Amino acid sequence: MENKTENLYEINESVYQRFEEKYNVLYRRTWDKTLTTYGKMFDENLLHHINSKKDGYSRIDFALVAAGWTVYEKFPFAFAWERENPEGGDYGVNWMQSKYEIENPKSFTHQVKKVAKFFGASLVGIAKANEKWIYKTGFIRPPLTSE
Numbered sequence: 001m002e003n004k005t006e007n008l009y010e011i012n013e014s015v016y017q018r019f020e021e022k023y024n025v026l027y028r029r030t031w032d033k034t035l036t037t038y039g040k041m042f043d044e045n046l047l048h049h050i051n052s053k054k055d056g057y058s059r060i061d062f063a064l065v066a067a068g069w070t071v072y073e074k075f076p077f078a079f080a081w082e083r084e085n086p087e088g089g090d091y092g093v094n095w096m097q098s099k100y101e102i103e104n105p106k107s108f109t110h111q112v113k114k115v116a117k118f119f120g121a122s123l124v125g126i127a128k129a130n131e132k133w134i135y136k137t138g139f140i141r142p143p144l145t146s147e
Contacts (some may be wrong), residue, residue, distance in 0.1 A: 018132055018135065019134075019135065021137060067119055112126065
C-alpha cells in the first residue's frame with residue numbers, strides 16, 4: 001500500500017539541483033571559517049545536550065548516532081556505487097557476487113526502516129531514487145574531526 005501526499009513545498013526546478021557534498025550541514029564546519037562552529041568538535045557540547053534531558057538528546061540517542069557514524073568511518077565503500085577494494089573487511093565477497101533479489105517488498109521495507117531507526121533515524125521513507133538527491137561531488141573530511 002503506497003501512501004501519497006500532496007507536495008508540502010513548492011519546488012523551483014530551475015534552482016533545485018545536485019550540490020557538492022562539502023556543503024552538507026555536517027561538513028561545512030570543517031572548512032568554512034565564517035562559521036562560529038568552525039573546527040569545533042561535536043563533543044564540546046555533548047554533555048550539555050545529554051544533561052538538557054530534551055527528547056532526542058539522551059545518552060542512548062547519541063550512542064545510536066555514534067553507531068551510525070561507524071558505518072561512515074569504517075566502511076567507506078558503503079556510499080560508493082562500486083567497491084574499490086572488494087577484498088577489504090572480514091566478511092568476504094562470495095555472498096555479494098549476485099544482486100540481492102527482494103522477494104517480499106513489504107517485508108524488506110519493514111527491515112530497512114527498522115535498521116534505519118536503530119541507527120538513529122527519526123523518520124524513514126522509501127522512494128525511487130532521484131538523481132538530485134545524490135551529491136554532485138564527494139568530500140573527504142579533514143582528519144581529527146568528530147560529528
